[in-house]
Amino acid sequence: MTSAQTRSEHIFDATTAAFEDEVIKASLETPVLVDLWAEWCGPCKSLGPILEKLAAEYNGSFRLAKIDVDAEQELAAMFGVRSIPTVILISGGQVVDGFAGALPEGQIREFLTKHGVQPGEAANDGTAEAATPETAEEAINRLQQAIAAEPERAELKLDLALALMRAGNVASAQSELDALPANLATDARAVRLRSQLELARALAGAPSLEALKARVQSDDADWEARDLLGVRLLIEGEAAAGLDQFLDILKRQRDWNEGQAKKRLLAAFTTLDDAALVSQYRRKMASLVF
Template sequence: MSSAQTPGKHVFDATTAGFENDVINASLDTPILVDLWAEWCGPCKTLGPILEKLAVEYGGAFRLAKIDVEAEQQLAAMFGVRSIPTVVLISGGQVVDGFAGALPEGEIRKFLAKHGLEPLDGEAAAEAPATTAETPEEAINRIQQAIAGEPDRAELKLDLALALMRAGQVEPAQAELDALPANLATDARAVRLRSQLELARALAGAPSMEALRARVQSDDADWEARDLLGVRLLIEGEVAAGLDQFLDILKRQRDWQDGQAKKRMLAAFATLDDAELVGSYRRKMASLLF
């Protein structure tokens, strides 16, 4: 196997001899995610542990079948494998989807969710082994290793830019973003990252949250402090409170810095997943502008 984890009820080694029964027939009851890998494959060593961790975390929503393409060349030929790692989802006895390459964990979760596969929740989740969340630095290292194995996969460079941003490395993230090919520069994740970087750069040399709060409390018309406080709140996850700072500027000094509060709000909207919250604040902004 591609990691130190041993096969268990959620992860197993698939062979040519047992493939029909262990994978095809078994998929009639439970979806089977097939991981085609090899010991010499660097990206496989990145992807394998992620898939194994998810198989345990999802607690039976799917089972992971590991196929060593060197040992099981007949199966590799059957799947028409041209590069590894290759991952295939089999359900109801049929191949329903798949992907090639070492995708980040978040993208794999989206892939699984697309097919109705979700992690355990409630009491069942409590019984699953605890896993340590990947730190931003670990993510950067993992993605850099994947890039070393597949230097021509430009999407990995976007993953790296996003990981650098999560680690607070603004300038390296910007450099990776600027180097993306044209087809990825307009990717939704790249557009979002560009807005995140715009907000993060505003905080270069900015006072602390406490100092900004003190300035606003001392002078509620200190627009610069209120603007930077809004950005800090956004960056630290207090989204509504941050947007409220920009709304206050729009309400009382809408033309300050050539309408910077409006620009901040639009940049913030581009980074947020909460459609209901974004819609609410778009309406509030519109009521002040029109």
């Protein structure tokens, strides 16, 4: 398969075929800012040049991956994109943050700075260390102060919900998510957060990983235990093993609990950053469903 088309040293057109190598794996070395856009999108035409200008100015501190959502519908679906432009920051092989809409240049600079992305000359002149990404608790404090100062900026409330989830405060994250205005409720980050919360709530009061494994070993048709085991494995970083549990339910008892296994798989796909793994398991699910 061909690699992503190159626009410049720091800007390229991302494709489904090359996404794993040129975005996910590449982000282990250099953060990648993903711009999901379309030719017919007015706000995209104002945001795109700003992002491209910053990519050139930052001179390698991050790379800009452009995704035409009409040409790369699989990638758009993977990110759960509901509106464009949507911008997502991928670093260390994972989605770390993002925003929707055409933000002004100053706010995009603040967004990059928040995640330790500095202009190339400042980052490499040997006189200063790269900024340390803020902790979830620091983000919560910063965002609460910003919301108090500018309560009309609804996007800050989505940022706060994400920070609360990072800190493990599920109930507060859910409250902030529920209070979002309609235009942000379908933002790609909100969709992802909703799925994360759904999985986290499933484990409230659930048995330990070891206890669930023992239940499944004792009775491999204990669908509830297998379902919760899948969620535990997923949240504890064993994504493939967790997805296998849901697939097993789907294969053997697809209508259990109103088709919950399929719902779990779809929620998991929204939260996972491994595009290759998601694509692999989407195909497996499709072979069982259709």
